[in-house]
Amino acid sequence: MAANSEALKRAAAARALEEVESGMRLGLGTGSTANAFIELLGERVRGGLDVRCVPTSEATATLAGQVGITLATLDDLPELDLTVDGADEIGPDLALIKGGGGALLREKIVAAASGAMVVIADNAKLVGTLGRFPLPIEIVPFGAEATRRAVLRLAEAQGLAGEVRLRARDGHVFVTDGGHFILDAGFGAIPDPAALACGLAGIPGVAEHGLFIGLATKAIVAGDGGVQVLTRSANTES
Numbered sequence: 001m002a003a004n005s006e007a008l009k010r011a012a013a014a015r016a017l018e019e020v021e022s023g024m025r026l027g028l029g030t031g032s033t034a035n036a037f038i039e040l041l042g043e044r045v046r047g048g049l050d051v052r053c054v055p056t057s058e059a060t061a062t063l064a065g066q067v068g069i070t071l072a073t074l075d076d077l078p079e080l081d082l083t084v085d086g087a088d089e090i091g092p093d094l095a096l097i098k099g100g101g102g103a104l105l106r107e108k109i110v111a112a113a114s115g116a117m118v119v120i121a122d123n124a125k126l127v128g129t130l131g132r133f134p135l136p137i138e139i140v141p142f143g144a145e146a147t148r149r150a151v152l153r154l155a156e157a158q159g160l161a162g163e164v165r166l167r168a169r170d171g172h173v174f175v176t177d178g179g180h181f182i183l184d185a186g187f188g189a190i191p192d193p194a195a196l197a198c199g200l201a202g203i204p205g206v207a208e209h210g211l212f213i214g215l216a217t218k219a220i221v222a223g224d225g226g227v228q229v230l231t232r233s234a235n236t237e238s
């Protein structure tokens with residue numbers, strides 16, 4: 001099963017490589033599926049493909065450097081042609097939940113600076129309604145508990161319920177590359193992601209949330225039956 005999942009991630013990553021042209025400025029996502037893309041891209045770069053890439057995390061920067069990809073900062077390249085990234089869930093109209101790997105803030109900044117965002121995933125990530133995966137919310141450490149309670153109040157006001165937990169790893173609070181904490185909000189089904197996104201954006205202390213709405217332009221999803229390419233309907237605002 002796990003081996004199959006790896007093969008599916010690689011199949012989606014390989015199809016995404018077809019979107020890349022020489023001379024492009026690329027955003028590189030974070031996570032195991034993005035890593036599959038980075039490794040394949042590295043092979044092409046070593047073969048002569050000319051791209052300049054902005055990583056969305058320190059982990060991605062390390063891997064990209066190891067496979068020979070030329071890196072730049074978003075300040076060097078403030079406008080990108082294409083970002084390729086994974087997701088934790090892909091819902092209707094390519095609304096996403098991201099941040100399982102804790103890189104959502106940089107991922108969203110990079111995606112928003114890109115002309116296109118291609119999401120790559122295996123088909124286990126496709127959902128009819130977002131929310132099975134706990135929603136990551138990146139928060140400023142100062143006043144973390146007050147921010148957590150504000151998130152709970154917002155959820156209640158929107159008819160959502162569930163635990164909102166401070167993410168920990170190995171007995172320590174998880175700290176993002178930007179020095180923030182992550183709340184994982186297990187609300188279950190999120191019927192109105194746009195309303196929740198809007199509410200979260202209004203809470204002081206929330207640095208960013210993992211709802212990516214109107215950012216992904218295409219999803220490349222691999223399943224046992226092959227690779228499907230989904231595009232966002234034209235009426236979804238970016």
Ligand SMILES: O=C(CO)[C@H](O)[C@H](O)COP(=O)(O)O
Nearest residue numbers: 031032033086099100101103
């Ligand atoms: O949002 C992310 C990191 O912040 C990842 O894209 C997401 O967690 C998917 O990871 P994976 O490809 O390992 O399943």
